[in-house]
Amino acid sequence: MIQLKNIRKAYQTGYNRLEVLKGIDLHLKEGAFASIMGSSGSGKSTLLNILGILDEYDEGEYRLDGKLIQGLSQTEAAQYRNRFIGFVFQSFNLLPFKTAAENVALPLYYQKVDRNERHKRAVEYLDMVGLADWSDHLPTQLSGGQQQRVAIARALITQPKVILADEPTGALDSKTSYEVMEIFKKVNNDGMTVLIVTHENDIAAMTRQVIRLRDGLIESNGSPVAATPNTPGHD
Structure with missing residues (x-):
């Protein structure tokens, strides 16, 4: 699904000249459930931006579902993002003047899906994350955990092959964080590839694969060990 060979940025x-990625080799099979960890400046956000086709790399090869992602026009990049990738961010990135359902339906607008069909599918995906009764509420009327659930539903509605989540639990308390991770577990069990950037050891321990970056290189890549106490971290 995701193949990186000697990626440099x-x-x-x-x-x-600041070299952020110094030769990343990574292979994630379809259905992987992985986390990326690393201290500030390790390159994890840069790596996620390249995987999400939001940033270009300088050297190497990135293949997504067999397609070489390189030298794409803005239109081509947008098409591949819409087709393959769903994004979840720490700050939710919801439009404050639109309801939960309207926020979830937004990606379908860009796919030119009919308005009634957009709303119907948006409510279905809100129901999937336990928020069907909140579909007409604005983001300001929702808790942080509820807003993140809306963001996840928005990421899922286009049925992407890969979910990329950048610190999705960073603004949430522990209980809500675990509830959000259970949603990721469920969609992964349904076959979706999920990749999460986090600095929280207990969150990484809930994934099946932990990729640790250090100074622009992969320091380790394997199964998570038992959760250890959190240490402060930023990126």
Whole structure:
């Protein structure tokens, strides 16, 4: 599903060149449930942006479902994102003036799905995350956990092959975080590939594979060990 070979990425800031990814090799099979961990500056957010076709890489090869992702136009990149990838962010990224159902339905608008069909499917996906009764509420009327559930429903409604989640539990308390992770577990059990960036050891321990980055390289890649106490971390 996801194949990375010697991926390198650097940023130029003034006279300085910062090499963020220094040769990433990674293979995630369809149906993988993995987490990416690493300290600030390790490159995990850059890696997620490349996987999400939000940023280009400088060297190497990235194949998504067998397709080489390289040199795409903005239109082509958007098409592949819409077809293959669903995004979930720490800050939810919901439109405050639209209801939960309207936020969930938004990706279908860009796919030119009929308005009534959009609403029907949005309510179905809100029901999947336990929020059917909240479909007419605005984000400001929802708790943080409820807003994240709306964001997950929005990511799922296009039936992507891959979910990329960037610190999806970072703004939530422990109980709500575990409830959100149970949703990810469920969609993964249904066959969807899920990749989560996190700095929380207990969240990573709930996935089946933990990829640890250090200084732009993969330090380790394997099964999670038992959850250990959280340590502060940012990216």
